[in-house]
Amino acid sequence: MTRPLIMGAVAYAPKVVTIWEGFKEYFRRHDFEFDYILYSNYERQVEAQFDGKLDIAWNSPLAWVRAERMARARGQSVRAVAMRDTDCDLASVLVVRSYSDIAQTATVDSSGDLSSLVGKVIGFGAIDSPQANLIPLDHLRTRGLIAGRDYTARRFDLLSGKHGDHIGGERDAALALMAGEIDAAWMIDGNHIAFSREGILPAGATCIVARTGAYDHCNFTASPGAQSELVDRFVELLLGMAWDNPEVRPLLELEGLKAWRLGRTSGYSLLERAVNDENFYDDKGSILAGDYRY
Amino acid sequence: MPAIIDIENLGLDAGAHLLIKHGLSSVPVGGEISVTGNAPGWEVQLSAWCRSQGHPLTFADGQASIIRSDIHAGRWRGAISSGHADPQNEGAVHEHALPCYGLAARGATIEAGSPEFSFRLNQKHVVWTDNAAELYAQAVAAQWDPDQAIDWNAPFDLADEVEDAVAQVMTYMIENENAALVVPARFLGQMHPHFREVQAVLAIQVADEARHIDVFTRRLRLRGREPALSTAGGQASLKTLLDETDFSVAGFLLSVLGEGTFVSLLNFLHAHAPDPVTRQIARLAARDEARHVAFGMAHLLHRLEFEPEFRSRLSQAVESRYEALSGTSGLNEEVFDALILLAAGEFTPAAIATGYTRVQTLMTDMAEGRLARLLRLGFEGQNAQRLSALHTRNFM
Numbered sequence: 001m002t003r004p005l006i007m008g009a010v011a012y013a014p015k016v017v018t019i020w021e022g023f024k025e026y027f028r029r030h031d032f033e034f035d036y037i038l039y040s041n042y043e044r045q046v047e048a049q050f051d052g053k054l055d056i057a058w059n060s061p062l063a064w065v066r067a068e069r070m071a072r073a074r075g076q077s078v079r080a081v082a083m084r085d086t087d088c089d090l091a092s093v094l095v096v097r098s099y100s101d102i103a104q105t106a107t108v109d110s111s112g113d114l115s116s117l118v119g120k121v122i123g124f125g126a127i128d129s130p131q132a133n134l135i136p137l138d139h140l141r142t143r144g145l146i147a148g149r150d151y152t153a154r155r156f157d158l159l160s161g162k163h164g165d166h167i168g169g170e171r172d173a174a175l176a177l178m179a180g181e182i183d184a185a186w187m188i189d190g191n192h193i194a195f196s197r198e199g200i201l202p203a204g205a206t207c208i209v210a211r212t213g214a215y216d217h218c219n220f221t222a223s224p225g226a227q228s229e230l231v232d233r234f235v236e237l238l239l240g241m242a243w244d245n246p247e248v249r250p251l252l253e254l255e256g257l258k259a260w261r262l263g264r265t266s267g268y269s270l271l272e273r274a275v276n277d278e279n280f281y282d283d284k285g286s287i288l289a290g291d292y293r294y
Numbered sequence: 295m296p297a298i299i300d301i302e303n304l305g306l307d308a309g310a311h312l313l314i315k316h317g318l319s320s321v322p323v324g325g326e327i328s329v330t331g332n333a334p335g336w337e338v339q340l341s342a343w344c345r346s347q348g349h350p351l352t353f354a355d356g357q358a359s360i361i362r363s364d365i366h367a368g369r370w371r372g373a374i375s376s377g378h379a380d381p382q383n384e385g386a387v388h389e390h391a392l393p394c395y396g397l398a399a400r401g402a403t404i405e406a407g408s409p410e411f412s413f414r415l416n417q418k419h420v421v422w423t424d425n426a427a428e429l430y431a432q433a434v435a436a437q438w439d440p441d442q443a444i445d446w447n448a449p450f451d452l453a454d455e456v457e458d459a460v461a462q463v464m465t466y467m468i469e470n471e472n473a474a475l476v477v478p479a480r481f482l483g484q485m486h487p488h489f490r491e492v493q494a495v496l497a498i499q500v501a502d503e504a505r506h507i508d509v510f511t512r513r514l515r516l517r518g519r520e521p522a523l524s525t526a527g528g529q530a531s532l533k534t535l536l537d538e539t540d541f542s543v544a545g546f547l548l549s550v551l552g553e554g555t556f557v558s559l560l561n562f563l564h565a566h567a568p569d570p571v572t573r574q575i576a577r578l579a580a581r582d583e584a585r586h587v588a589f590g591m592a593h594l595l596h597r598l599e600f601e602p603e604f605r606s607r608l609s610q611a612v613e614s615r616y617e618a619l620s621g622t623s624g625l626n627e628e629v630f631d632a633l634i635l636l637a638a639g640e641f642t643p644a645a646i647a648t649g650y651t652r653v654q655t656l657m658t659d660m661a662e663g664r665l666a667r668l669l670r671l672g673f674e675g676q677n678a679q680r681l682s683a684l685h686t687r688n689f690m
Binding site: 085086088089090091093103188189190192193195196201203204206207208209211242243244246247249250256258259 | 341
C-alpha cells in the first residue's frame with residue numbers, strides 16, 4: 001500500500017466527520033489512499049503543517065494567512081492548491097433594522113457615508129472570524145471608524161479557534177439586532193439570505209447599509225515539503241467530483257459547493273491588511289491577539 | 295437583448311430569487327438575463343445567491359447580467375420516474391417498486407442517490423388488486439361515529455346470566471379484533487408506499503378494527519361488567535395469524551376465512567342479540583368486516599390469476615394451521631355457551647332450546663360461507679369442502 005495523503009481539518013461541527021469519511025470512501029474508490037486528522041482549532045492545525053504531520057490542510061482564510069507567514073519566516077513555502085467555487089469573491093454586509101435612523105441615512109455604496117454609525121453598537125462575530133470580525137473591523141477602520149472610539153463593538157464570540165466557520169456568532173448577532181440589543185450586525189452576504197430563510201431576520205425588517213470588498217474564503221493548503229505527486233493526484237480527484245454524480249453530490253452539498261476549483265491567492269489581501277491592522281498575527285505568524293483563546 | 299428582470303424593491307432576503315429563477319428558466323443553459331432592482335444592497339445579495347447557485351454574474355451600469363449555468367440542473371440528471379398517480383394509466387404501478395422510490399408520491403421524479411428504504415412488500419402481484427382504490431373510497435364513505443350511530447341509551451333489561459353471556463362474547467370479539475387490527479398493521483409498515491391504494495385499504499381496515507374494539511368494550515361495560523375469560527386455545531389460534539409472514543396467505547386466513555366467518559357471527563348477533571345496543575353494533579361491524587373480506591377476495595383473485603400455483607400454497611397454509619392447532623381445544627366452551635344464552639335471551643329451558651338451534655344454524659351458515667368463498671377462489675369442490683372443515687374452530 002502506498003503512503004496515504006494525510007489531511008488536516010477542523011471539527012467545527014459534527015458533519016465534518018460525515019464529510020471526510022465520505023471523501024475517504026470516494027478517494028479509495030479511485031485507488032487513492034487518504035486519511036484525515038481532525039483538530040479542534042485552526043491554530044494547532046497550521047502548526048502541524050510545519051511538524052511534518054500533515055500533507056495538506058483544509059484551511060480557513062485566516063489559517064492560510066498564518067500558514068503563509070509561518071512558511072515565509074522559515075524560508076519555506078505553502079501552496080493554495082484547491083478551493084470551492086463558493087469560496088471566491090465573498091463579501092460581508094452590515095445589516096440594520098429597516099426603520100432605524102441608520103437605515104435612513106446610510107448608503108451601501110462603498111464610498112458612502114457611514115457617519116450615522118458613530119456612537120452606535122455594532123455586532124461582530126467571533127474574534128477570529130475573518131468575515132464577521134477582522135475584515136469588517138478593517139472596513140470600518142479604512143472609512144475612519146475605529147472600534148471603541150467611534151462606535152462600540154459588541155463581539156458575539158462563539159467557539160474561538162474555529163475562525164468563524166461555526167456561524168453561531170453571526171446568528172447570535174442577528175438575533176441581538178432583531179431584539180434591539182445592538183444597532184447593526186455584520187455577516188457574510190449569504191448568511192443574510194440564510195438567516196431570513198430561517199426566519200431570524202423577517203423579510204423586509206432589515207436592510208444592508210455597508211458591504212466590504214470581495215475576498216476569498218477557504219483553501220486546501222499544501223504543507224511545506226508535501227509530495228507533489230500525492231498533492232497533484234488529490235487535486236485531480238477533487239476537480240473530478242461532479243455535481244451530477246449522485247454518489248458525491250451529498251458530500252458537495254454538505255461542504256457547500258457545486259464544483260472544486262484550482263486554488264488562487266489573489267483574494268486574501270483584505271484579510272492580510274486586517275490581520276496587520278487588528279494585530280492578530282505578526283509577520284511570522286505568531287499570535288498577537290491577547291484575548292484570543294482556542 | 296437579454297430579458298430584464300426588475301425585482302424593484304424586493305430583496306433576496308424577501309423572495310426576489312423567485313423572480314430571478316423564473317427569468318433564468320426562460321433562457322437556455324448559457325443564456326443570459328439582466329436583473330435590476332432598488333432594494334438597499336440588492337447587488338451584494340444577488341452576488342451571494344448566484345455564487346451559491348453556480349451562475350456567473352457581472353455588473354455594468356447598475357444592472358446585473360446572469361449567465362444560466364447547467365450545474366444546478368445536474369441534480370436531475372439520472373433522476374428516476376416512479377410511475378403515475380392514476381393507477382389507470384399505463385405503467386402507473388410498477389411490478390417492482392424500487393427501494394429508492396422511498397416515501398415519494400407515486401409518479402414523482404426521484405433524484406438519483408435518494409436513500410433506499412427496505413419495504414419488504416415491494417412486488418405488485420404480491421399485494422395488488424385493481425379495485426383497491428374503489429374499496430378504500432367505499433370504506434371512507436361508510437365510516438361511522440359510535441356516538442351518533444349507536445343509541446347507547448336504548449332501554450333494555452337482561453337477566454344477569456344473559457348479560458354475563460354478552461360480556462363473554464364481547465371479550466371474545468375484542469380478542470379477535472385485536473388480531474384483525476395487528477395483522478394488517480404489521481403489513482402496513484412493510485408495504486411499499488408505491489402501492490398507495492392498498493396501503494390506504496390496510497390503514498382504514500386498522501381504523502375499522504380500532505373502532506370495533508372500542509364499541510365492543512363500551513357494550514361490555516354498559517352494565518358495569520369487566521371483560522370475562524380468554525382461553526389459551528383461542529389465543530393460540532389467533533397467534534398463528536400473527537405468525538404468518540406472507541401477505542396473501544395472511545389475508546386468506548384472516549380475511550377470507552376468519553373475517554368471512556366473523557361476518558356470519560355478526561349477522562347472527564344482529565339478528566339474535568338480546569338487546570338493541572348489541573344488535574346495532576353487530577350490524578355496523580358486519581358491514582365493515584364484509585369490506586375486509588371483499589378486499590381479501592379481490593387481492594387473492596388477482597394474485598391467483600397471475601400465479602395459479604399459489605392455490606396450493608393456500609391449501610398448505612390451512613393444513614399447517616390445522617396441525618398447529620390440533621393440540622388446542624378450539625372455541626372455548628364459555629363462548630359457545632354464551633352464544634347459546636345470548637341467542638336465547640332468557641334463562642329458561644324453552645329459550646335455551648331456541649338459542650341452541652340458532653347457534654347450530656350459525657355453524658352451518660359459517661361453513662357454507664367459507665365453502666362459497668373457497669369455490670370462488672377456484673378450489674375444486676372436494677378440496678374446498680376439506681379446507682373449509684379444517685378451518686379453526688375458534689372462527690377467526
